[in-house]
Amino acid sequence: MSVVAPIVEVTVRGLFGRRRIFLLVLLAALPVLIALLIRVAGGRPDADRVLDTLVVRFVMPLVALIVGTTVIGSEIDDGTAVYLMVKPIARWRIVLSKALVAAGLTAVLILPPVIVTAILLSRTDLATTIEAFTIACFFGGTAYAIAFLALSTFTSRAFLIGLAYVLIWEGVLASLLEGTKFLSIRQATLGIASALGVNTPGEP
Numbered sequence: 001m002s003v004v005a006p007i008v009e010v011t012v013r014g015l016f017g018r019r020r021i022f023l024l025v026l027l028a029a030l031p032v033l034i035a036l037l038i039r040v041a042g043g044r045p046d047a048d049r050v051l052d053t054l055v056v057r058f059v060m061p062l063v064a065l066i067v068g069t070t071v072i073g074s075e076i077d078d079g080t081a082v083y084l085m086v087k088p089i090a091r092w093r094i095v096l097s098k099a100l101v102a103a104g105l106t107a108v109l110i111l112p113p114v115i116v117t118a119i120l121l122s123r124t125d126l127a128t129t130i131e132a133f134t135i136a137c138f139f140g141g142t143a144y145a146i147a148f149l150a151l152s153t154f155t156s157r158a159f160l161i162g163l164a165y166v167l168i169w170e171g172v173l174a175s176l177l178e179g180t181k182f183l184s185i186r187q188a189t190l191g192i193a194s195a196l197g198v199n200t201p202g203e204p
Helices: 004-016 020-041 047-070 073-078 080-085 091-121 126-152 158-176 178-183 185-195
Strands: none
Touching: 020 047, 020 091, 047 091, 047 126, 047 158, 047 185, 091 126, 126 158, 126 185, 158 185
């Protein structure tokens, strides 16, 4: 792990040194802003629906997509990946370091808004809502981040392919064709939340 730590540190520093981190923070904060708007405008609070529709189906996959395709993709684009690959470091250590950053940063960006949104909008069992969506989004965000990270190692168009997966495969096909749901991270995330006691439109 002594080799992994410096790679993690460099990767995190590179991510926070880029303008996209501001986009990520704004994107992750969107559920909280919507929740505040609902409370101020006197709308009907419904944490489950907002977390399902806004976080699981929109914010979480997009945040994971940006993070997952950036941790390696940006280094491939600017050429620094070449210098990393020639170092006497096992490839699995490099991949593990990048995966830790991708999954960790996705969780750091997604889980706090989930908790705050639940607190602002939960009408009944707050503890169940927080527990179910926090656990579900942790595993779902990790799966998304690692999947998009892996994709970025094979193609320079990982962002576009990942976006097509989120919008077309999960957004359209998985809702129309029952057989495609087993390849949907979104459906798996909703399944975890549903199993932990919340009602989601994606699950019976």
